[in-house]
Amino acid sequence: MTEALLRARGVARRFGAQVALEPTDIDVRAGESLALIGPNGAGKSTLLAILAGALDPSEGGVERVGGVRVGWVPQRPAFYDRLTGRENLELFARLEGEPSAAGAAERLLARFDVPADRPAHMLSVG
Numbered sequence: 001m002t003e004a005l006l007r008a009r010g011v012a013r014r015f016g017a018q019v020a021l022e023p024t025d026i027d028v029r030a031g032e033s034l035a036l037i038g039p040n041g042a043g044k045s046t047l048l049a050i051l052a053g054a055l056d057p058s059e060g061g062v063e064r065v066g067g068v069r070v071g072w073v074p075q076r077p078a079f080y081d082r083l084t085g086r087e088n089l090e091l092f093a094r095l096e097g098e099p100s101a102a103g104a105a106e107r108l109l110a111r112f113d114v115p116a117d118r119p120a121h122m123l124s125v126g
Contacts, residue, residue, distance in 0.1 A: 005030055005066070006026075006063070007063045008026045008047075008051060008060065008061070008062045010059055010061070012024065012058055013043070013050060013058050020046045022043065051070055052071070082120075084119055084120065085118060085120060085123055086109060086116040089101075089109065
């Protein structure tokens with residue numbers, strides 16, 4: 001069995017008195033597909049946000065082996081409605097320190113066949 005690239009041990013999250021995620025352990029290995037299944041309020045989105053580093057756990061920790069980065073698409077996409085798909089990609093590439101933001105945007109637009117010049121509020125999030 002290969003070594004886990006992403007390992008969470010005892011990660012839990014509370015918002016005040018509200019428990020959003022009970023202590024959870026998870027390992028994710030290279031090439032592995034993972035599905036989180038559970039009822040509303042089970043903590044699936046909270047766990048994904050913690051694994052991606054978008055939310056700190058109240059307890060426990062996450063280890064990313066070898067500097068592995070986690071891509072995550074939240075339930076509510078974060079983009080600017082008045083900008084086009086291209087403009088949003090260029091903006092976020094710049095914020096990430098990409099030296100050629102326009103080039104990065106073009107590569108992503110081509111790879112995922114996104115309508116480049118359509119306003120973001122008109123793009124499908126499905």
